[in-house]
Structure formats: C-alpha cells, structure tokens
Amino acid sequence: SSDSAPIRATLFPGDGIGPEIAESVKQVFKGAEVPIEWEEHYVGDQIDPRTQSFLTWESLESVRRNGVGLKGPMATPIGKGHRSLNLTLRKELNLYANVRPCYSLSGYKTRYDDVNLITIRENTEGEYSGLEHQVVRGVVESLKIITRQASLRVAEYAFHYAKTHGRERVSAIHKANIMQKTDGLFLKCCREVAEKYPEITYKEVVIDNCCMMLVKNPALFDVLVMPNLYGDIISDLCAGLIGGLGLTPSCNIGEGGIALAEAVHGSAPDIAGKNLANPTALLLSAVTMLRHLNLHDKADRIQNAILNTIAEGKYRTADLGGSSTTTDFTRAICDHL
Amino acid sequence: SSDSAPIRATLFPGDGIGPEIAESVKQVFKGAEVPIEWEEHYVGDQIDPRTQSFLTWESLESVRRNGVGLKGPMATPIGKGHRSLNLTLRKELNLYANVRPCYSLSGYKTRYDDVNLITIRENTEGEYSGLEHQVVRGVVESLKIITRQASLRVAEYAFHYAKTHGRERVSAIHKANIMQKTDGLFLKCCREVAEKYPEITYKEVVIDNCCMMLVKNPALFDVLVMPNLYGDIISDLCAGLIGGLGLTPSCNIGEGGIALAEAVHGSAPDIAGKNLANPTALLLSAVTMLRHLNLHDKADRIQNAILNTIAEGKYRTADLGGSSTTTDFTRAICDHL
Numbered sequence: 001s002s003d004s005a006p007i008r009a010t011l012f013p014g015d016g017i018g019p020e021i022a023e024s025v026k027q028v029f030k031g032a033e034v035p036i037e038w039e040e041h042y043v044g045d046q047i048d049p050r051t052q053s054f055l056t057w058e059s060l061e062s063v064r065r066n067g068v069g070l071k072g073p074m075a076t077p078i079g080k081g082h083r084s085l086n087l088t089l090r091k092e093l094n095l096y097a098n099v100r101p102c103y104s105l106s107g108y109k110t111r112y113d114d115v116n117l118i119t120i121r122e123n124t125e126g127e128y129s130g131l132e133h134q135v136v137r138g139v140v141e142s143l144k145i146i147t148r149q150a151s152l153r154v155a156e157y158a159f160h161y162a163k164t165h166g167r168e169r170v171s172a173i174h175k176a177n178i179m180q181k182t183d184g185l186f187l188k189c190c191r192e193v194a195e196k197y198p199e200i201t202y203k204e205v206v207i208d209n210c211c212m213m214l215v216k217n218p219a220l221f222d223v224l225v226m227p228n229l230y231g232d233i234i235s236d237l238c239a240g241l242i243g244g245l246g247l248t249p250s251c252n253i254g255e256g257g258i259a260l261a262e263a264v265h266g267s268a269p270d271i272a273g274k275n276l277a278n279p280t281a282l283l284l285s286a287v288t289m290l291r292h293l294n295l296h297d298k299a300d301r302i303q304n305a306i307l308n309t310i311a312e313g314k315y316r317t318a319d320l321g322g323s324s325t326t327t328d329f330t331r332a333i334c335d336h337l
Numbered sequence: 338s339s340d341s342a343p344i345r346a347t348l349f350p351g352d353g354i355g356p357e358i359a360e361s362v363k364q365v366f367k368g369a370e371v372p373i374e375w376e377e378h379y380v381g382d383q384i385d386p387r388t389q390s391f392l393t394w395e396s397l398e399s400v401r402r403n404g405v406g407l408k409g410p411m412a413t414p415i416g417k418g419h420r421s422l423n424l425t426l427r428k429e430l431n432l433y434a435n436v437r438p439c440y441s442l443s444g445y446k447t448r449y450d451d452v453n454l455i456t457i458r459e460n461t462e463g464e465y466s467g468l469e470h471q472v473v474r475g476v477v478e479s480l481k482i483i484t485r486q487a488s489l490r491v492a493e494y495a496f497h498y499a500k501t502h503g504r505e506r507v508s509a510i511h512k513a514n515i516m517q518k519t520d521g522l523f524l525k526c527c528r529e530v531a532e533k534y535p536e537i538t539y540k541e542v543v544i545d546n547c548c549m550m551l552v553k554n555p556a557l558f559d560v561l562v563m564p565n566l567y568g569d570i571i572s573d574l575c576a577g578l579i580g581g582l583g584l585t586p587s588c589n590i591g592e593g594g595i596a597l598a599e600a601v602h603g604s605a606p607d608i609a610g611k612n613l614a615n616p617t618a619l620l621l622s623a624v625t626m627l628r629h630l631n632l633h634d635k636a637d638r639i640q641n642a643i644l645n646t647i648a649e650g651k652y653r654t655a656d657l658g659g660s661s662t663t664t665d666f667t668r669a670i671c672d673h674l
C-alpha cells in the first residue's frame with residue numbers, strides 16, 4: 001500500500017502541548033507505515049477576515065479539500081470580538097456530529113472496569129445557538145434551537161454508526177418531560193430513524209436519570225445520542241469514568257463526509273514544551289480518523305500498540321502516575337506496533 | 338419538650354409506595370418523640386380550579402400556614418391540560434432552592450466511599466420556564482430565563498447554608514463559556530454574594546468539567562450551587578455515586594422560610610402496597626425538615642438510627658439487596674433510636 005498515492009490529511013498541531021503530541025502521532029503513523037501525508041496548519045496570530053477568527057481560510061480549505069483532518073488542542077486567545085476556535089471549526093465545516101468512544105483501558109485502573117460507550121453529540125445547534133439577550137435589566141434569556149433537519153441527521157448518523165460498528169443499542173438522551181417542544185422534536189426524529197433500524201434496540205432516557213445510571217452501572221448503555229449540551233456534559237462524564245479527557249478520542253463528522261478528529265483536552269500551557277504531555281487522546285483520535293478512511297488494519301495495529309503500551313505500564317506519562325517523557329512513551333508505542 | 342404545643346407540619350404521603358414510606362416516618366417520629374403533628378393531604382382526583390392541578394387548594398394552604406411539610410412521590414396523572422404536580426408545588430409555593438445532601442453510607446458499598454456533597458439547585462426558572470414555541474415547521478425553540486433576583490436568592494441561600502453548616506467551599510456550576518449572558522448573570526450574582534462570605538472559598542466550574550471531576554474524585558467538591566437544569570442533572574449524578582435516589586434526601590426552600598422536604602424517587606407502582614419499599618429517602622428528607630425547624634437533637638437521633646441500621650446491614654429492603662419488609666426495616670430503625 002506504500003506504493004499507491006498517499007492520502008492527504010490536514011493536521012492542526014494546535015497550541016501548548018499540541019505540537020509535541022502531534023509529533024507523537026507523526027512518529028507512530030510513520031512506524032505503522034500509514035499512507036498519509038500531513039498538511040500542517042497553525043492557528044494564525046491575527047483575525048482572518050474570511051473566517052472572522054484566528055483560523056486561516058487556507059486551513060479550512062485544506063480540511064474541505066482533504067475531507068479528513070486531525071486537530072490538537074487550541075486555546076482561544078482571550079479578548080472580545082472573535083469566536084472560539086473550536087466553535088468556529090464546527091460551524092465553518094458544518095461538523096454536525098461529535099463521536100466519542102469511551103472504553104476502560106486495562107492498565108489504567110479507575111473505579112470502573114466495564115465502560116464501553118459511544119456518545120454521539122449533535123454539534124451545531126441546541127443551547128449553542130449563540131442567541132441570547134437581555135429582556136429587561138436583570139432578566140436575560142438564551143434560546144435553545146432544535147431543528148428537524150439537524151436532529152434527523154445526527155440520529156441517522158448514530159443508528160448507522162451502531163449498525164456498522166456492531167453495536168446493539170441506541171439510547172436517546174433528553175429532557176422532554178420539561179422541554180416538550182424542543183427535546184420532544186429531537187425524540188420524534190430519533191424515533192423516526194429508529195424505525196428504519198429494527199435490529200437496533202432503541203430507548204429514551206431522561207438526562208438526569210441517565211447520569212445517575214451511568215455512574216452506577218455504565219454497562220447499561222451502549223451508543224448514546226443527544227442534543228448539543230447534553231452531549232457536552234455526558235461525554236465528559238463518560239471520559240471521567242475511564243480516567244479523563246487525556247485518554248478519550250473524539251471525532252467530528254461533517255456534511256459531505258468530512259471527519260475532523262480532535263483531542264478534546266486542553267492545551268496544558270504549564271507543561272508545554274517540556275516533553276511531559278500524554279499523546280494518547282490525540283493518537284486514539286487519529287485512529288478514529290483512520291477508521292473513517294476505512295484503513296482498519298492500520299487503525300487496529302496502532303490502537304493495539306497504544307492500548308498494549310498502557311496495559312504493560314512500563315512507560316507512562318506523569319498524568320497517569322508515571323515518569324516517562326512524551327518521546328519515550330511514543331517510542332514504546334512504536335515498539336509495540 | 339413533649340409538654341409544649343406540638344408543631345404542625347403538612348404531610349403529602351403521595352402515590353404508589355408513598356403511603357407506606359410515610360407510615361414509616363410517622364412510626365420513627367413517634368419513636369423519637371418528635372413534637373410534630375401531621376396534617377395529612379392527598380392529591381385530589383380532579384383538577385382544583387384554584388391550583389389548575391390535582392393538588393388541592395387546601396393542601397397548599399396547609400403548607401403555607403405550617404411553613405413546613407414532607408412529601409412522598411407523586412405520579413402526575415397522564416393526559417394533557419394540567420401541570421406536573423412537582424412543578425406546580427415549586428411554582429405555587431415559590432420553592433426557590435432545592436437542597437440535596439449526598440453522603441456515602443457506610444454499610445451500603447458503592448464504587449465511592451468519600452462522597453459528602455450538598456447540591457443546591459435554583460428551582461424556579463432557567464430551562465424550566467415552560468416558554469417554548471415552533472418558529473417555523475421543523476424549527477422549535479425553548480427559552481432559558483435567568484434573573485438577577487432568583488440567582489442572588491439561591492446564591493445567598495447556598496453561602497448561608499455553607500456558613501451555618503460548617504462547610505468551607507461553594508462551587509458555582511455553569512456553562513458561561515457558551516451561555517455568556519444567562520449563565521454569565523448567574524455567575525455574576527454568585528460572585529457578588531461570595532464577597533460577603535470571605536471565609537468561604539468560592540470557585541466556578543464549567544458543568545462538563547464538573548461532571549468529569551465528580552466521577553473521578555467527588556471529594557474535590559463541597560457545596561455546589563447552580564441553575565435549574567444543571568442542578569437536576571448533577572443532583573441525580575451525585576445520588577448515583579452513593580447508590581441512587583432511594584437513599585438521598587431533598588428539601589425545597591421557599592420564600593418566607595417555607596421548607597418542603599421530599600423524597601425525589603418515583604412512586605414505584607410495581608411494588609406499591611407490598612411492604613417492600615425502602616423509606617430511607619423520605620426518612621432522611623424528614624430529618625432535613627427537623628433541621629430546618631432547628632430540632633437538631635431529634636434530627637441527629639433519627640439520622641443516626643437510620644444510618645446505623647443501614648450500616649449494621651441486618652435489615653435491608655430489596656432495593657439494597659436485602660429481603661426485609663418496610664415495617665421490619667422501620668422497626669429496626671426505631672430500635673436504634
């Protein structure tokens with residue numbers, strides 16, 4: 001396969017520890033002979049008028065052209081008058097679904113050893129509409145928007161994902177007992193899609209009850225699909241069950257088949273440049289990108305090397321209680337390939 | 338103290354298992370010689386035009402007159418044209434703060450043994466405004482309302498609670514990075530109140546991160562205060578950490594010092610009338626009512642008897658893996674008084 005033309009993918013190393021963990025991905029991909037050529041793009045240091053943000057027009061064009069990308073943590077510069085970089089990416093690239101697989105890692109013990117969840121979050125609307133205003137002094141309101149189009153789209157993605165990934169159950173998470181119209185519409189769309197997938201067991205779970213059940217017994221769930229804010233909350237809760245955002249991959253799916261994988265943890269400026277960062281979340285995100293490209297052999301090979309290195313426990317970065325450097329941990333993964 | 342005039346308190350036994358667990362409270366209160374006389378009220382079987390719900394006007398008047406009450410689970414009858422009983426109570430009695438203490442019970446093992454949290458939820462506005470409409474076909478919106486008045490009121494309650502209950506830290510939970518105006522106003526109010534309590538450490542935590550930290554290490558938190566929906570979610574998450582809603586008390590605080598304690602679990606129609614229900618949540622809720630009345634000796638005595646009975650493990654209802662009846666468990670608590 002190294003003879004055929006390489007696949008081009010956009011790489012945003014990002015800020016803080018971003019460049020170090022991106023380097024780790026490049027090393028591991030080289031070790032596994034993944035036929036990918038990276039197009040690297042950095043966040044600009046001034047607002048690009050065409051994106052109204054620090055993201056350059058060229059970088060967005062690169063993702064659109066390549067259809068796949070990988071993104072490290074981006075710290076939105078402080079100050080007013082420009083949008084969060086993460087939100088800008090979601091909006092500009094119409095990244096409508098955020099997919100986060102979350103499974104217990106043998107070798108990194110938490111209170112849970114039976115987590116195997118996929119959260120699928122609607123990523124474009126809901127509480128993230130940005131529509132807010134002051135009604136009178138001391139009274140403000142935010143609008144939560146739910147549309148049939150976006151709800152059907154994410155529901156369709158979730159059921160299709162379940163079917164093509166050997167998953168048996170999809171739970172729609174909601175608060176339709178309170179928000180009957182908005183969350184009610186979301187549920188209605190999920191039900192419509194569920195009917196097309198009779199082989200998948202479909203359930204509806206109220207978000208408060210869902211959180212209680214997740215911490216009691218995460219094995220009750222399989223694939224979870226939900227509106228934007230609930231997805232934000234529940235995907236982080238699930239990450240907490242297995243150790244945190246440093247260990248969980250994430251992939252954003254856009255219209256036209258775009259996939260932008262990303263590490264959702266922060267840029268950790270305190271340890272940036274010190275060769276201390278844990279590249280696991282970015283590496284596992286890169287694996288989801290490979291799966292999106294149907295490079296399952298490469299994906300399996302890299303994923304197993306990562307999981308086996310962590311399970312072996314000889315090389316561990318400080319966040320997991322070890323003292324390995326990023327480069328040593330990366331080398332250990334390459335040795336496990 | 339049994340010589341002085343008894344304190345009158347309203348009791349809503351509620352539906353399903355409600356009457357059985359309310360009977361348990363009456364027994365334990367009798368055993369502990371609590372100087373309370375119950376005024377019992379049931380949910381009506383038709384809509385009372387003065388409350389626009391199945392709650393009778395007399396029952397609401399009773400709570401207003403007595404200032405304290407205890408409520409079992411109420412199942413809102415299915416059908417349209419009337420409001421949820423729980424929401425009606427919150428609205429009619431202006432129950433602005435919902436307080437849920439949540440602590441690990443020795444004797445009932447979960448994955449966590451170090452939980453000691455108080456969630457304080459704004460109970461009147463936010464995502465529960467009931468304001469929703471269809472903008473065009475396939476596009477619906479819900480309004481989240483945050484007011485300065487309600488935010489200051491619940492923040493004041495939280496800090497006062499922390500101070501008077503020997504708590505050291507208050508965390509305000511929010512998503513102001515996305516809902517800058519609504520959650521931003523909530524935070525601004527919390528900050529204003531925090532300044533009046535320099536002895537309390539004040540922190541602000543984004544809700545997604547809060548949920549991740551709660552499942553990783555609940556000891557990071559002490560008192561948490563938040564808008565309505567976040568409180569709904571996080572209080573259930575916290576309950577899950579220690580075993581579920583069957584074990585956690587709840588108390589609603591209203592303007593003018595009203596306190597309506599309630600078991601927040603469901604009415605469990607499947608086991609109703611079978612002497613199988615666990616009365617712990619209602620009993621511990623009744624204890625919070627006693628504390629509100631400053632009957633701390635009685636409250637301590639009853640709380641210890643409940644916790645010791647559970648810790649001893651000889652009498653346990655089915656939900657906790659035992660085979661005791663409600664009456665046997667209740668008798669055991671009385672024996673521990």
Ligand SMILES: CC(C)[C@H](C(=O)O)[C@@H](O)C(=O)O
Pocket residue numbers: 084086232264514515545
């Ligand atoms: C940083 C923040 C705006 C973002 C969100 O709320 O979506 C983050 O929490 C995430 O989950 O990617």
Ligand SMILES: CC(C)[C@H](C(=O)O)[C@@H](O)C(=O)O
Pocket residue numbers: 177178208421423424569601
């Ligand atoms: C039953 C429901 C309306 C209610 C709520 O959402 O507040 C419940 O979850 C609660 O926490 O009391």
